[in-house]
Structure formats: structure tokens, C-alpha cells
Amino acid sequence: MAILIQNAEVVSATETKRTNVRVEHEKIAAVGEDVVAESGDEIVDGSDQLLIPGGVDPHVHMALPFMGTVSIDDFESGTIAGIMGGTTSLIDFAIPAKGESLLETLDVWYEKSAGKAAHDYTFHMAVVDWDERIAEEIPKVVSDHGITSFKIFMAYKGVFDVNDEQIFHILEATKAAGGFVNVHAVNGDIQLMLADRFAEQGNTDTRYHALAQPPRAEGEATGRVIDLGAIVEQQVYIVHVTCEPAVERIAAARARGEPVWGETCPQYLLLDDSLYDLPDFEGAKYVLSPPLRKKKDQDVLWRALADNEISVMGTDHCAFTFSEQKQMGRDDFRLIPNGFMGLQERLPLLYTHGVTKGRISANRWVELCSTNPAKIFGLYPRKGTIEVGSDADLVLWDPAATDTISAETHFSRCDYNVYEGFETMGGPTKVWVRGELAASEGEFVGTVGRGEFVKRPPR
Ligand code: URP
Ligand code: ZN
Ligand code: ZN
Numbered sequence: 179m180a181i182l183i184q185n186a187e188v189v190s191a192t193e194t195k196r197t198n199v200r201v202e203h204e205k206i207a208a209v210g211e212d213v214v215a216e217s218g219d220e221i222v223d224g225s226d227q228l229l230i231p232g233g234v235d236p237h238v239h240m241a242l243p244f245m246g247t248v249s250i251d252d253f254e255s256g257t258i259a260g261i262m263g264g265t266t267s268l269i270d271f272a273i274p275a276k277g278e279s280l281l282e283t284l285d286v287w288y289e290k291s292a293g294k295a296a297h298d299y300t301f302h303m304a305v306v307d308w309d310e311r312i313a314e315e316i317p318k319v320v321s322d323h324g325i326t327s328f329k330i331f332m333a334y335k336g337v338f339d340v341n342d343e344q345i346f347h348i349l350e351a352t353k354a355a356g357g358f359v360n361v362h363a364v365n366g367d368i369q370l371m372l373a374d375r376f377a378e379q380g381n382t383d384t385r386y387h388a389l390a391q392p393p394r395a396e397g398e399a400t401g402r403v404i405d406l407g408a409i410v411e412q413q414v415y416i417v418h419v420t421c422e423p424a425v426e427r428i429a430a431a432r433a434r435g436e437p438v439w440g441e442t443c444p445q446y447l448l449l450d451d452s453l454y455d456l457p458d459f460e461g462a463k464y465v466l467s468p469p470l471r472k473k474k475d476q477d478v479l480w481r482a483l484a485d486n487e488i489s490v491m492g493t494d495h496c497a498f499t500f501s502e503q504k505q506m507g508r509d510d511f512r513l514i515p516n517g518f519m520g521l522q523e524r525l526p527l528l529y530t531h532g533v534t535k536g537r538i539s540a541n542r543w544v545e546l547c548s549t550n551p552a553k554i555f556g557l558y559p560r561k562g563t564i565e566v567g568s569d570a571d572l573v574l575w576d577p578a579a580t581d582t583i584s585a586e587t588h589f590s591r592c593d594y595n596v597y598e599g600f601e602t603m604g605g606p607t608k609v610w611v612r613g614e615l616a617a618s619e620g621e622f623v624g625t626v627g628r629g630e631f632v633k634r635p636p637r
Contacts, residue, residue: 240270251592262620274306298561333467413637493524522588
């Protein structure tokens with residue numbers, strides 16, 4: 179059956195226009211003021227609402243084996259949470275252990291996502307080592323699997339990290355294969371050394387997690403990988419940017435015309451490092467890497483979002499329960515599983531604190547949360563836009579809706595929410611996933627397993 183959504187303000191990255199959108203067979207079939215219902219169409223009235231392309235979250239970790247446990251949201255609960263917040267595509271990270279094959283790792287990720295996702299998805303391929311087999315596998319990851327983005331970690335020393343020489347090889351190999359690189363940029367040597375030094379001094383509580391990753395250690399690594407990328411003439415995307423020194427490096431590279439992008443996440447705009455001082459181990463709820471920073475860094479990030487120095491809003495959704503998983507590090511911050519939620523909260527938080535407070539326009543909100551990630555990661559124009567032929571991943575957004583974020587009502591499996599009690603303005607009233615209604619008035623009505631793996635073309 180076809181659907182006509184009429185009278186909504188259709189918000190794209192570049193304009194806002196009252197128009198009608200007709201959906202047929204999973205795709206957008208027509209867009210225009212003169213588009214009218216055909217016989218048998220379901221008509222949806224979008225008066226007083228915005229219609230936006232579904233959010234694309236380029237940075238999530240579903241059921242990630244990490245730090246001795248597995249992140250609590252999988253492709254089922256994570257995609258449902260995303261849909262309930264207006265997100266309809268995600269990019270997870272297939273991460274091997276050192277010494278493991280990339281292609282075998284992909285098989286593990288195909289298996290754990292199969293039949294579970296309620297919306298479409300794809301993977302970044304993490305490279306945590308460098309050897310002959312990896313060199314042979316990288317072109318196959320692109321050509322056979324349609325995975326064009328490769329993730330490297332400069333941090334998590336001894337677990338996921340790669341050194342400068344390995345980074346250089348990975349930049350060259352991914353470029354030759356038609357892919358590019360996204361980077362967790364923090365100086366892993368300094369982080370490990372400081373963390374161990376704090377622990378040896380008996381400083382094991384959560385605030386030392388943040389002190390072991392100073393902003394300059396993030397800025398240094400960001401600048402270093404940007405420079406390595408420039409030598410190889412390879413594109414570089416910096417994930418979860420948190421602080422002024424990193425923004426400065428990205429902004430300088432972009433001003434030089436280099437193909438560099440930065441991503442930040444809601445937590446770095448809205449939460450700060452004073453939370454690590456909470457009593458009773460409550461600070462562990464906020465432990466992630468890089469850590470939360472100072473209020474002054476938040477101001478820098480908001481400005482960088484508005485000025486196009488930072489191009490994408492991700493989440494780094496990687497949630498662990500407080501009652502069990504975070505307790506692993508009760509006596510030693512180095513053992514607290516790193517990460518927390520954001521999939522459901524991303525669009526409402528950025529709308530509330532960005533759009534309604536006048537920091538960014540509604541168009542920029544769409545660009546940051548949907549269009550830019552779709553473009554940068556090769557999902558555009560299938561995703562990230564409302565155009566004839568695009569997937570009908572659509573969100574009807576009520577700008578006047580209000581809500582209060584709570585673990586009592588969120589769709590993540592996590593037993594707490596870092597944004598507990600945060601009030602939001604604006605939220606999705608209806609969400610369609612490839613033309614099928616998936617959320618309506620706060621209820622999930624979609625289909626687990628509807629989500630498909632999306633292959634992406636080489637760059
Ligand atoms: O603390 C975080 N960010 N956990 C997830 C893994 C990563 O570094 O992105
Ligand atoms: Zn990371
Ligand atoms: Zn991450």
C-alpha cells in the first residue's frame with residue numbers, strides 16, 4: 179500500500195518547505211506540492227510537524243565484546259531504541275581481536291545481526307594489526323562486502339591499537355582499495371602510562387579515568403593521524419571528538435582543504451567531567467573514552483558544529499549496565515567497561531539543545547544527524563535525504579512534543595540513563611523504515627528482522 183504524507187514542513191540539509199511526500203514499495207515515489215493521493219493511498223496529515231529523513235548513526239557498538247563483557251544492546255534493542263528516537267540506519271564496528279582475520283570477523287558480525295535489526299545497517303571494518311593477510315583482505319572487504327570505511331584505534335594499547343607505521347600501511351591499503359579510515363584518536367602510550375601510574379599510586383576511582391586521557395593527548399593523536407593521512411593523501415574521519423585541541427587540528431586541516439571530518443556525540447556537548455566525582459561509584463555510569471571534558475570544551479564543540487568544523491553527530495552507543503557490568507571496575511577505574519547509550523536520545527537532545535536554543539538551524543540538525551553521515555559513508559542518496567528513489571526512511575517530528583528522558587521508559591536494555599531527568603522539546607510521532615510504520619506515538623510497531631545489511635560503493 180502507498181502512503182501520502184501531506185502538509186508537513188519537509189526539512190532537508192539545505193531547505194525547509196511545506197510539501198507532500200508519497201511512498202510506494204519502500205521508496206519515496208514522489209515529492210511536491212502538487213502530489214496528491216491515489217486511490218487506496220493511506221493519508222497521513224503532517225500539519226504542524228516536520229518531516230525529516232531518518233537519522234543515520236555512524237557510530238554504535240551492538241553486542242560488542244569489550245573489556246571482559248559484552249555491551250548490553252544488540253541489533254534488536256539498539257535498532258528499536260534508535261527508531262524510537264528517529265534514527266533509521268546505523269553503522270556498527272566489526273572489530274577483530276589482534277591476529278584474527280577481517281573476513282572471519284565479518285562472518286561473526288553478519289551472524290550476530292542477522293534477523294535482529296529493525297532498521298537497515300552496515301559495518302565499519304576495524305583493523306587492529308598489520309600483516310600480509312590483512313593487506314590481502316582489505317580489498318575484499320571493499321569489493322565483496324561493500325564495506326568502505328575502516329576503523330583504527332590509536333588508544334586501547336595492547337588491545338586494539340595500531341602504531342604509526344601500521345597506520346601508514348592501513349591508510350595506503352584502504353586508499354588503494356577505494357575505502358577510507360575513521361580513527362579513535364587518543365595517544366595510547368600516554369593513556370596507558372598515566373592510567374597505570376595513577377593505579378600504582380592508589381588512585382583508582384573514576385576521576386582518574388578522565389585524568390589519564392588529557393585533552394592534549396587527544397589533540398596530539400588527532401593532529402598526528404591527520405598528518406599521516408596528508409602524507410598518503412588519504413581521507414580521515416575522526417570519531418567522537420571531545421575537546422578544543424582536537425577541534426583545532428581538524429579545523430586547521432579543513433581550512434587547508436584536506437579531506438578531514440570530525441564527529442562528536444551528544445555526551446560531549448551536554449555532560450562534563452564533574453560527573454566523575456559523584457559518590458558511591460555513580461561516576462562509573464559516565465565512564466567512556468575519550469572521557470567527558472570541561473564546559474569550555476562543550477562551548478568549542480557547539481561553535482564547531484555551527485561553523486562546519488565538526489561535520490557529524492554520532493552517539494558511540496555502547497551501553498553497559500550499572501548494577502553488574504560497570505561494577506567490574508568498582509575497585510579500579512581501568513576495569514570499568516567504557517561506554518554508554520545515545521541512540522534514542524541523539525535527535526531529541528540535539529533538537530532541544532541545538533535547534534530550540536538557536537545554536538544550529540533545523541537544517542543543520544538534519545545535516546549533522548542524517549545527511550552528512552549518509553554522504554560521508556556512502557549511503558547517500560539511498561539514505562539521508564527525502565528524494566524520489568530514496569529509501570522511505572522517514573520521521574514525522576512534532577516540534578512541540580515534550581518528554582523527560584528516563585531509564586524507566588527508554589528502549590535500551592541498560593538499567594540507567596546518563597540523561598535521566600533531561601527534558602526534551604521535539605520528538606518523533608511516526609517513524610517509517612523503508613515505508614513500513616515502525617514507531618507511532620511512542621509505541622514500537624515495527625518488525626524485528628526488517629533491517630537489511632546495506633552494501634556501499636567504493637569511493
Ligand atoms: O568508551 C567508549 N567509547 N566505548 C566504545 C568503544 C570506543 O572507543 O568507541
Ligand atoms: Zn572510540
Ligand atoms: Zn565507539
